[in-house]
Amino acid sequence: MQITPASVTRFAQALGLADDGTVPPTFLISLTLPAAERLVEDPEFGLDWSRVLHREQRFAYHRELRAGAAVTCASTIESIKTVAGNDLLALRTDVADEAGLVAEVWTTLFVAGDPQ
Numbered sequence: 095m096q097i098t099p100a101s102v103t104r105f106a107q108a109l110g111l112a113d114d115g116t117v118p119p120t121f122l123i124s125l126t127l128p129a130a131e132r133l134v135e136d137p138e139f140g141l142d143w144s145r146v147l148h149r150e151q152r153f154a155y156h157r158e159l160r161a162g163a164a165v166t167c168a169s170t171i172e173s174i175k176t177v178a179g180n181d182l183l184a185l186r187t188d189v190a191d192e193a194g195l196v197a198e199v200w201t202t203l204f205v206a207g208d209p210q
Contacts, residue, residue: 095125095164095165095166095167096162096163096164097117097121097125097159097160097161097162097163097164097165098161098162099115099161099162101124101161102115102117102118102121102161105118105121105124106118115160115161116158116159116160117158117159117160117161117163119153119155120151120153121159122153122159122189122197122199123151123199125165125167125189126167126169126187126189126199126201127201128167129167129168129169129187130169130185130187130201132169133169133170133171133185134171134183134185134203141183141205142205145205145206145207145208146203146204146205146206147203147204147206148201148202148203148204149182149202149203149204150200150201150202151199151200151201151202152199152200153197153198153199153200154197154198154199155196155197156195156196156197156198157193157196157197159191159196159197163191163196164191164192165189165190165191165196166189166190166191167187167188167189168187168188168190169185169186169187170185170186170187170188171183171184171185172184172185172186172200178207179207180204180205180206180207181204181205181207182202182203182204182205183202183203183205184200184201184202185200185201185202185203186198186199186200186201187199187200187201
């Protein structure tokens with residue numbers, strides 16, 4: 095997928111940031127969330143999105159991204175832990191360009207247990 099100048103501008107404006115041509119650090123969520131959704135929306139996985147809350151987000155950049163870059167996103171479920179009847183789903187999405195790994199994005203989702 096291409097990081098377009100227009101998408102970076104819209105993202106920066108939505109956050110009240112100056113549009114200086116650099117990709118805001120949290121911009122990657124706009125790319126990695128759809129990639130992770132494809133993974134956890136698999137009917138066999140059985141995630142009920144009506145019980146999901148976003149809990150945590152972390153970014154590790156290895157290189158700066160610029161508008162115009164073409165990247166791919168590959169998501170992995172790192173762990174699923176059950177705590178007090180609720181699940182914590184930890185996802186990692188690797189963002190790469192033609193030169194290799196650019197960033198890693200970790201997302202933790204809280205999945206409320208089935209009310210009984």
